[in-house]
Amino acid sequence: MNIIICAKVIPASSVTIEINPATKCMVRKGVPHELDPAAACALEEGLRLTEKHGGAVTVITMGIGDATIGIRNALAMGAANAIHILDDALAGSDALGTAKALAAAIKKESFDLVICAAESSDSYSGIVPGQLAQLLGLSPLTFAKEIAVEAKKITIKRQTESGYDLVEAEMPALVTVASGINEPRYPQLKGIMAAKKKEIKQWTAADLGLGPDQVGASGAKEKVLAIGRPAARKAGKVITDEGDGGKQVADFLAELKVI
Amino acid sequence: MDFNLTEEQLQIRDEIRRVCREFPDRYWREVDRRRDYPEAFVRKLTELGWLGALIPAEYGGTGLGITEASMILEEINRSGGNATVCHAQMYTMGTLLRHGSEEQKKRYLSKIATGELRLQAFGVTEPNAGSETTRIQTTAARKGNKYVVHGQKIFISRVLQSDLMLLLARTTPYDELEDKSRGLSVFIVDLREAQGKMEVKPLDIMINHHTNALFFDGLEVPAENLIGQEGMGFRYIIDGWNAERILIAAEAIGDGRWFTERAAKYAGERVVFSRPIGANQGIQFPIAQAYARIEAADLVRYHAATKFDRKESCGAEANMAKFLASEAAWEAANACLTTHGGYGFATEYDVERKFRETRLLTVAPVSNNLVLAYLAQHVLGMPKSY
Numbered sequence: 001m002n003i004i005i006c007a008k009v010i011p012a013s014s015v016t017i018e019i020n021p022a023t024k025c026m027v028r029k030g031v032p033h034e035l036d037p038a039a040a041c042a043l044e045e046g047l048r049l050t051e052k053h054g055g056a057v058t059v060i061t062m063g064i065g066d067a068t069i070g071i072r073n074a075l076a077m078g079a080a081n082a083i084h085i086l087d088d089a090l091a092g093s094d095a096l097g098t099a100k101a102l103a104a105a106i107k108k109e110s111f112d113l114v115i116c117a118a119e120s121s122d123s124y125s126g127i128v129p130g131q132l133a134q135l136l137g138l139s140p141l142t143f144a145k146e147i148a149v150e151a152k153k154i155t156i157k158r159q160t161e162s163g164y165d166l167v168e169a170e171m172p173a174l175v176t177v178a179s180g181i182n183e184p185r186y187p188q189l190k191g192i193m194a195a196k197k198k199e200i201k202q203w204t205a206a207d208l209g210l211g212p213d214q215v216g217a218s219g220a221k222e223k224v225l226a227i228g229r230p231a232a233r234k235a236g237k238v239i240t241d242e243g244d245g246g247k248q249v250a251d252f253l254a255e256l257k258v259i
Numbered sequence: 260m261d262f263n264l265t266e267e268q269l270q271i272r273d274e275i276r277r278v279c280r281e282f283p284d285r286y287w288r289e290v291d292r293r294r295d296y297p298e299a300f301v302r303k304l305t306e307l308g309w310l311g312a313l314i315p316a317e318y319g320g321t322g323l324g325i326t327e328a329s330m331i332l333e334e335i336n337r338s339g340g341n342a343t344v345c346h347a348q349m350y351t352m353g354t355l356l357r358h359g360s361e362e363q364k365k366r367y368l369s370k371i372a373t374g375e376l377r378l379q380a381f382g383v384t385e386p387n388a389g390s391e392t393t394r395i396q397t398t399a400a401r402k403g404n405k406y407v408v409h410g411q412k413i414f415i416s417r418v419l420q421s422d423l424m425l426l427l428a429r430t431t432p433y434d435e436l437e438d439k440s441r442g443l444s445v446f447i448v449d450l451r452e453a454q455g456k457m458e459v460k461p462l463d464i465m466i467n468h469h470t471n472a473l474f475f476d477g478l479e480v481p482a483e484n485l486i487g488q489e490g491m492g493f494r495y496i497i498d499g500w501n502a503e504r505i506l507i508a509a510e511a512i513g514d515g516r517w518f519t520e521r522a523a524k525y526a527g528e529r530v531v532f533s534r535p536i537g538a539n540q541g542i543q544f545p546i547a548q549a550y551a552r553i554e555a556a557d558l559v560r561y562h563a564a565t566k567f568d569r570k571e572s573c574g575a576e577a578n579m580a581k582f583l584a585s586e587a588a589w590e591a592a593n594a595c596l597t598t599h600g601g602y603g604f605a606t607e608y609d610v611e612r613k614f615r616e617t618r619l620l621t622v623a624p625v626s627n628n629l630v631l632a633y634l635a636q637h638v639l640g641m642p643k644s645y
Contacts, residue, residue: 034273072270186278189271189308189321196267 001055001149003046004106004114005079006132007039009063009070010122017122023217024224025092026122028064035070038117040077040184042177045147046115047078047185053149056080058109062090062101068200075195076187083109087204092217099131101215104208106136111172113154118143118176129176139169143178262561268327275331278303279338284609287340291467291612296420301345305374310348313502314356319369324568325502329509329560336513339609341616343468346506347379347417353499354381354425354445358487363447367423380424382412382448382473383496390629392427393439393493397475399428399446401482401489406430406446408456408478414623416470418459424448426480427496430489443492447484466615501563501573503624504581508560511584514617515553518591521610522546522598529598542598549591556583575638582630585620592617 011017012032020027035043046057059074061067062085071082085101093101106114114136119126133140144156145164152171157164159178187195205215212218239248253259264272282300290297304310312328314320328349335342352371355363355378370376388394397410408428418424424447431442450457456478459471487495523546526537536542563576592614596603603610621627635641 069266069270069273072266073274076270076274186307187274189274189312189323192267192270192274193321193323195270 001050001053001113002109002111003050003055003057004109004111005039005043005046005057005059005074006102006114006116006129007043007059007061007070007074008036008117008120008122009033009039009061009067010036010120013037019227023092024227029066031066033063033066033070035073036117036121037184038119038121038177038179039074041179041181042115042117043074043077043079044182044184045144045175045177046113048182049113049147049149055112058083058111060085060102060105062086062093062098062105064091071200072192072195073187075198075200076191077185078187078191080198082198082200084200084202085204085208086202087206089205089212089216092220093215094220094222095125095127096131096221097215097219099128099135101205101208101210102128102132103135104210105203106132108208113149113171114138114174116174116176118178129174133174136172136174138172138174140174140176141167141169142176144175145178145181147175147177147181262558264330268330271323271327272330272334275309275334276338278307278309279335279340282338282340284339288606288609288612292606294467296417296469297341297344300340301348301420302374304345305348308372310345310374311372313349314352314368314372318356318364319372324564325505326561326564326568329506329564332506333509333513333516336510337516338513339517339613341467342510342513343616343619344417345379346510347381348374348377350499350502350506351378351381351425353502354495355447355486357498358445358491358495359447363484363486367447371423376422377417378421378423378425379417380415380421380450381496382415382418382424382426384414385411386413390626392496393443394433395427395429395443397426397428399426399430399444399480401430404482406480406482406485408446408475408480410475412473412475414462414470415473416468418450418471418473419461420469421450424450425486427492430492440493441490444489445486445492445495446480447486448478448480449484453478466619468619500625501567501577504577505560505563505567505573507620507624508556508563508577508580508584511581511588511617511620512553512557512560514613514620515549515556515584515588515591517613518588518595518610518617519546519550519553522549522591522595525602526598536598545594546591546598549587549594552583552587552590556580556587559583575634578630578633581620581625582627582634585617585627588617589621 012034015031018027050057057079058081059079060083061071071084075082083105085105116129130140141156143159145159146157148155153168154171154173155168156175158167239245309331311320312323316322332342332346371378385395399406399408426446426448427443429442430444436442456476458474462470462472526542527535529536560580563573563580566573566576595610596614599608599610602608632644636643
C-alpha cells in the first residue's frame, strides 16, 4: 500500500508571522520552518496504515528551500521517500496553482491513497485538498477522525457537529484528516540520523510540465485584495464578588442567552 | 572557521526542544517538590534513543559526537529541566566502550542504548577521598574467580535508578605502589545482584539529585566484570573527564540561557514606579553581562567539543569550558533572582529551583578551584599548588 502525504512546511510556531505589504503574502524566506503540525497528523496516519498493511509513505511538499528541515523531519518520523517541488517560478501560486503542482507530482508516483491535512496551520484556506482530488479524479473523503482500510476499500469516520458519518470509497482515494485525529510520534534519534541519508527528489514546475499560465503569481486566479488585522476585542466585564457574584455571573450568561 | 550549526545539528536541537516542551516547568517543579525521580521524562528520552546518542551504531546507539550530545543536554536545561538526572546514562558507558572487552561491550552496550539496562551510577568519591581520587580506600580483593569489595562511597548518584554501576576500588594497597596513580581498578557492578552486600543510604541534599552513601560489606563481583587491566582504573576514569566536562559546560550554558531569558522577560513585564524594572541599568546590566559571559563560554564549549570529536587533545579547552560556563550560569542565576526580587524565592517561578540546581555545576563533577589548579599547572607551567 503506497501512500502519498501532502505535507506543508510552514514558519515555525515561534515565528511572529509578517505579511509583505507589496505582495500581500506571508514572509517565508529566512525564518525558521517546521513541518506543519496538521501535516504531521496526516503523516502519522499514513505511517500507521503502512505499519499495519505494509507499503511505504512518500511525502510531497511544495515550498521554498527553507522547507527542507520540515521534509527531513517527516523522513525522520518514518516516511520512506520525499519529493520537494522547489522552483522560484512557483512563488505566488494560489490554492489552485498549488493543487496543480501537487497533482502533477502525485501523478508521477504509484499510489493507493493520498492523505492531506484538512487545512494548513498557517493560511487555513482548506481548499487545496478538494481541488487536488478533482485534478486527480479521486474520491475525496474529508475531515476523517478515523481511517480503516480493508483490501481496496477505505472507510473513514467523518467528523460532524453531532458525531460522525461513516464514509466509504474504493481506493485510490484522497482523505483529509481532521485536527486531533492522532498524536504524531516524535522522531527517534536514529530516525533523525537515517533521514539525512534519504534522498529528497527535487522537481521544478518545468519537470512537472507546468507553465506560468498555470502556476506562480502569473497563473494565479485568486487575488488577495487587502489584508487587515482583526478588530481589537472589547474589554471583558469584570465581576466583583460582594456576595452576589454568582447571581451577577448568571445574569450575564442569561443576557448572552447562554443559559 | 564556521560558527554555524549543520542542518543535522539544527534538526537535533529542534527535536529535543520539542520533546522537552512536553515536560514544562510545572512537571519539574512537582518532581522537585516531591523529591521524585523524573521517570516519565527519562523514559521518554530513552524510548526515543536520545540517551544512546554516544553509543556507536555497531552497539545499537546512534554514534553521535560530543558536540551533538552536548546540544541535547543544553536544551534539556534550557527548557527548564535538569539534565543531571540522566546525563550519566549517556556518558558513563564511555569507560566501558573505551576499555571494556568486546564480550563486555556486546553484553551491555546495546541494552544500555535501548534503556533495557540503566548504567548511570559511577562509584568513585569517598568520605576521605574527594578530589584526591588516588587516595580512595574501598578495596576489591581477588578471591578465586571473583573480587570481594569492602568500603564506603559517598555522593554516588542514581544508584537506585540504575541496573549497573561502575565502581572504582583499590586492588593494590597505596603504600605498596611506586606509581600512586596505579593500584585502582574499575568494575561493572550488577546492582540487581548486590542486595545484602551493599547498603544504599539516600542523602538529603539541597537539590533533587538522588545521591547516596554506599556501604560495601563483602560485595562479590565476578572477575569477568573487571574492566580492562587490574590497577589501571584511575587512568580509565581520567579518560572520561574531558567528555564529562564538555557536557556539564553545555548544561550550564542551558541553565544560563534559561536564567537570562526569564530575567529579561520579567524585567520587561514587571512595572515599578510606573515603568518596567528592566528600564533601569541596575537591573538590565547584570542580565546583559551574564548573557555576554554565557555566549563567550559557549564558544569555548564548542571549541572543546570540536577538538574532542576530532580526537585532538582538549584538556585545557574542556576544563575552561566547564569553568567559564558554570561561573556564567551562576552569575546569570544571581541576576535572575535579583531581578525577580521576592518572587524569585517563590517556587512557582522556578527561579529558586534552577538557582539551586545550577550552583552544583561550579562544584561537581570537579570543583572550579581544581580546574584553575589544572590550568595553572598543566597549561601555564606553574608549580603544583595542591
